[in-house]
Amino acid sequence: MMTAFLVSMILTLALTAAIERFLIPKLKSIGMGQKILDIGPRWHKNKEGTPTMGGLGFMAAATVVFVPFLLLFWGExxxxxxxxxxxxxxxGAIGFVDDYTKFVKKQNEGLTAGQKYLLQLLAAALYLGGLTALGRFQTALVLPFFGVEIEFGIAAYVIALLLLTGMVNSVNLTDGVDGLASSVTFVVSAFYAVAAFALGNGSLALLSGIGIGCCVGFLVYNFYPARVFMGDTGSLFLGGLVCGMAFLSGSPLMLLVIGIVYLIESASVILQVGCYKLTKKRIFKMAPIHHHFEKCGWNEIRIVVVFSLVTFLFGVIAYFTWIG
Structure with missing residues (x-):
């Protein structure tokens, strides 16, 4: 298991770095540059034109590594x-359609929010349907911190749908500062790697190794100052990947703990929009919350380091709460 984990991680990392090096100039040559909204932080304007859809690189690398491992170690x-x-x-494909639509329309919006969520809901439903067909979906869920297993029955499917679509979109919202989504997801993937060895879960070890490789290989080009952005292609793929890790672990709700930064990012947007609609006042200087800290004077590297450390801290808490 250790060998498979290390080889998958190193190969994915190396392939991601190599593909991105080739992909970045190609994206530049076709004008696949990021559009920056006027409502965003004014200092982000200098990022306009930075190639986006870089997530294609680590999606390709992950697939190239995953398929041979699958064939070599195929089993029940x-x-x-x-x-x-x-x-x-x-x-990732949903994100690609969204990014490509933005490129074709020459605007900052691709798919509408409704279209995107409907497609994500369908993807989540198909995933849960597949798990159910295999007899691998558990309607009894263990609550984080309490260690209590509760039988939710049919309601477990609703909870799982909300968890899947909510987390995928939360990872997407986290991708707003150079290196943030990839750094936080690296820590999340590393947590699941440690959990995989503690649980003796080879499938989780392989997927987490690929996740680590994707994030670290991409960070070579995405850490501040970013030379490429992952786009919705990359952020939605990473969101799906961490959700896959959560369900492979057998305790999907633990993602609510280890993925605390994702939740805070989403919650900040929900609170900001809700408060403004009710009171015409804003709670944060800007949402998602990483932009609030930017407006408070934090630089991008500080945000990435602090958010990653918070993720690490909650990973430690999750580990000792769950595995001990």
């Missing part, structure tokens, strides 16, 4: 792993 336990990776790819 491989099907849930295939479903998890396929779920990530489908979300």
């Amino acid at each position: 336990e491989s099907l849930p792993l295939v479903l998890a990776f396929a779920y990530a790819l489908v979300n």
Whole structure:
């Protein structure tokens, strides 16, 4: 298991770095540059034109590494792993359609929010349907911190749908500062790697190794100052990947703890919009919350470091709460 983990991680990292080096000039040559909204932080304007859709690079690298490993180690336990990776790819494809639509229309909006969520909901439903068909979906869920298992029955499907679509979109919202989404997701993937070895879960070890490789390989070009952005293609793929890890672990709700930064990013947007609609006042200087800290004077590197450390801290808490 250790060998498979290390080889998958190193190969994905190396391939991601190599593909991105080739992909970045190609994206530049076709004008696939990021559009910056006027409502965003004014200092982000100098990022306009930075190539986006860089997520294609680590999606390709992950697939190239995943398929041979799947063929080499195919067994009965491989099907849930295939479903998890396929779920990530489908979300990446949704992100690609969104990014490509923005490029074709020459505007900052691709798919509408409704279209995107409907497609994500369909992807999540198909994933859960596949797990159910394999007998791998548990309607009894363990609550984080309490260690209590509660039978939710049919309501477990609603909870799972909300978890999947909510987390995928939360990872997407986290991708607003150079290196933030990839750094936080690196820590999340590393947590699931440690959990995989503690649980003796080979499928989780492989998927988390690929996740680490994607994030670190991409950070070579995405850390401040970023030479490429992952786009919705990359952020939705990573969102699907961490959700796949959560379900492979057997305790999907633990993602609510280890993925605390994702939740805070989403919650800040929900609170900001809700408060403004009710009172015409804003809670934060800007949402998602990483932009609030930017407006408070934090530089991008500080935000990435602090948010990653928070993720690490909650990963430690999750580990000792869950595995001990």
